[in-house]
Amino acid sequence: MTDPGWQQLLHGIAHADDSASLHRLRELVHDRMVARLPLQGTEQFYGELNDAHDAFVQRAIQLAQFELARLGRGVPPVPFAYLLFGSGGRREQTLLSDQDSGIIYADSLSQAEQEKSSQYFTALADRIVQLLLETGYPLCEGNVLSSNPEWCRSLSSWRVKLNGWFQEPAWEAVRYLLIVADSRCVYGETGLHDELKDDFYGDVIRQPIIVKRMLENTMKHKVLLNIFGQLLREQYGEDAGSIDIKYGAYIPMVNAIRLLAIEANLREASTLDRIRSLEKLGLVQPGEAAECIEIFLLFLRLRMMTTEKIENGQYTTNGKLSSSKLSKEMAEKLKNGLKLGKKLQRKVYRHTMSRL
Amino acid sequence: MIKKMLISISAMLVLFPTMAFAEDPSSATLNMGLNSLWVMLSAILVLLMQGGFILLETGSTRMKNAGHVAGKTIFTVGLCSLIYWAVGYGVAFGASGNDFFGWGDFLFDPSKVSVDNALPPTIFFLFQLAFAAVSLSIAWGGFAERAKFSVYLIFTILFTALIYPVVAHWIWGGGFLFQDGAQDFAGSTVVHLTGAMAALAGTILLKPRIGKFNKDGSANEILGHNQVFTALSVLILWVGWFGFNAGSTLAIGDGFFGYVAFNTQLGAAGGAVAAMLISWAVLGKTDIGTTLNGALAGLVAITASCAFVDPWAAVVIGLVAGVLVFYSTRFFEKIRIDDPIFALSVHGAAGIWGTLANGIFATEELATKLNTGKGGLIDTGSWDQLWVQLESVAVSGAYAFAVSFIILAVMKKVMGLRVTEEQEIAGLDLSEHGNYGYPEQLKKSSTPNIGA
Secondary structure (H helix, E strand, O other), X not given: OOOHHHHHHHHHHHOOOOHHHHHXXXXXXXXXXXXXXXOOOHHHXXXXXXXXXXXXXXXXXXXXXXXXHHOOOOOOOOOEEEEEOHHHHOOOOOOOOOEOEEEEEOOOOOHHXXXXXXXXXXXXXXXXXXXXXXXXXXXXXXXXXXXXXXXXXXXXXXXXXXXXXXXXXXXXXXXXXXXXXXXXXXXXXXXXXXXXXXXXXXXXXXXXXXXXXXXXXXXXXXXXXXXXXXXXOOOOOOOOOOEEHHHHHHHHHHHHHHHHHHHOOOOOOOHHHHHHHHHHOOXXXXXXXXXXXXXXXXXXXXXXXXXXXXXXXXXXXXXXXXXXXXXHHHHHHHHHHHHHHXXXXXXXXXXXXXXX | OHHHHHHHHHHHHHHOHHHHHOOOOOHHHHHHHHHHXXXXXXXHHHXXXXXXXXXXXXXXXXXXXXXXXXXXXXXXXXXXXXHHHHHHHHHHHOEOOOOOOOEXXXXXXXXXXXXXXXXXXXXXXXXXXXXXHHHHHHHHHHOOOOEOHHHHHHHHHHHHHHHHHHHHHHHOOOOHHHHHOOOOOOOHHHHHHHHHHHHHHHHHHHOOOOOOEOOOOOEOOOOOOOHXXXXXXXXXXXXXXXXXXXXXXXXXXXXXXXHHHHHHHHHHHHHHHHHHHHHHHHHOOOOHHHHHHHHHHHHHHHHHHOOOOOHHHHHHHHHHHHHHHHHHHHHHHHOOOOXXXXXXXXXXXXXXXXXXXXXXXXXXXXXXHHOOOOOOHHHHOOOHHHHHHHHHHHHHHHHHHHHXXXXXXXXXXXXXXXXXXXXXXXXXHHHHHOOOOOOOOOOOOOOOOOOO
16 A cells, blocks of 8 residues: 555544544545546455455444443453454445444353353444444444344354254345355454354355255346346336346356355455455366456446445445446446356356255 | 926927927028127127226226226226217218218117028127227227326217228228228227227327336336236136137138137237247346236237138237237337337237238138138238238328327317326326225325315
């Protein structure tokens, strides 16, 4: 990072005193990134942007801890790990991403201490989520939030939960398992997260049937091409003519690569890292990997260009790219990318089914 | 049933033994009786198609207009019957007409029984009336959800007296297109295109429904309130179509009506399947609405040719109609014409295709049998029939559109066509009739207290 202004911004985030300053800094980050979008390579752009998102989360966690201390709740009774899921976990957040988070805290010896931990981290998570909301990160609509007790647990409790999901792979459990697959520790004791992932991959390997259920879950988003190779656009409404980049291009690709990575026991959460590791293991041919990376970067870039709306001062996106923003040349590239995406989906399907 | 009949016949023979020795009816009388039964049954089937139109139009529109949309059909069928009896039938089939319109038989007072063992004129009238009413109900597709009730009243009169019967005369009543050899067996042009052209004129003059198009020209999807009604309507229409097409033989004869029914089934099937597959291929999802429209488009298209073509051609005509209706629907939406019931595509585009298809696929053998025009391009290698078909479709379509447009434009000037925005938003059930079709589902908003 050579840009001194950027370093200053990150420094500012790391030393912000309250959510109001965080919100101001968030807007500065937003403006700067919007200005840099046309100039910067996609991967570097996402890297920087997600560094900033991470910095906001980390600072919010610290501020929440200070607040609790001031209120006489003391310091964290045991070590903990703060996890990001979804695009945050994959370090693929756009300018307009919401919060998907969880907490793992270490186990205590006695029931009473365990209870104390639970109370502390519940209060902590509430504050973190609130601070981030004030900073400009909307809540996850599916309530995958550290402030939800379901996603704020001790390590042993997480293990029980995970086991339960593996034992009964109904659609909801499969969805949760896929969420966990994209988890990343953004703050705290990384070791706790590593242990959870060890469990996760151990169970996947023991129960290949789970991968089949994951396949069914992840293939539900179809690539937006019809059999004539034309783009499937929104037909009606105010978004008529636009293309659902998020669910028609980006997510199918994320899902396909995630599944290959899970089957190969890869711990990375980022899609690009997953592709590179798959290539190293020889599971994806070098040429194919290069193509995958190229189109995934294209999807990431188009995703950045999706419509943004500001609702109540919050940044959000509907993930749809209006036709006016898509040049003819870009549309051709997108079509080719989607064709490859479709091919990849078929490959993953065959690969997974052949393992069973 | 048979047992009962046998018992009662034996009882009658015992009671009136002389009857057994009464003179046997002649074979001509028997033929007339059978033909009459078949055409009467067909007339009933075609009239029952109104049930299909009621469900089609209601299912494809919103709940707040349901009572109006459904109920007005009963009114217009009634009014259409009176006008067709008084004027329309005479314009279509009146004996002392010319090449352009019939004359005579107004306030039709037919003989009460068959004359010379011909089909009783009463039955012929009912059959033809049912066709006129179908054409009228097709036209309403373009008026749906925003026309004043008075428009339905006036336009029913003028359509039934001046528009439909003139085209019917040209092609079926011995008019100039008939003399040119135009082949439209059961009315792809006469019934369907005529209705669709009136719908087109109506929807252009009425303008799109509130909320159908956005300022930037993109369309919104105004979904119908009951897809089950719409699907059921298609089946009712499909079944009714056997009366429509196979009944148009007007005779049992050598059993040829069965072949007509057979081709009708193939055409409908082709339309349904092709429409579903094309929507799947293009949209990535199978679209129910398109599938339903496809079945109807297949039926509309095979209507002109059902008695003229080989079975394979009936399938092709249906398949093409199914694809055509899908793209036609998108086309009308693109040029910002609101077609709530898809009448323009299902009856217009498919009606044109069906009429032209006759000029392509008609076989010489069947054309000779029916003794109207000639075989089509494929069988004879001659473009003659296709040219005649093109002429008939262009002239009839232009007439129906122009006269409908003029009539409706004058009506628009004089009385206005469309309800107010407030009435349209509240729904026509309330504004035109004072009651909702679904009173439990929708609550009347309390009357605003203007005085206070």
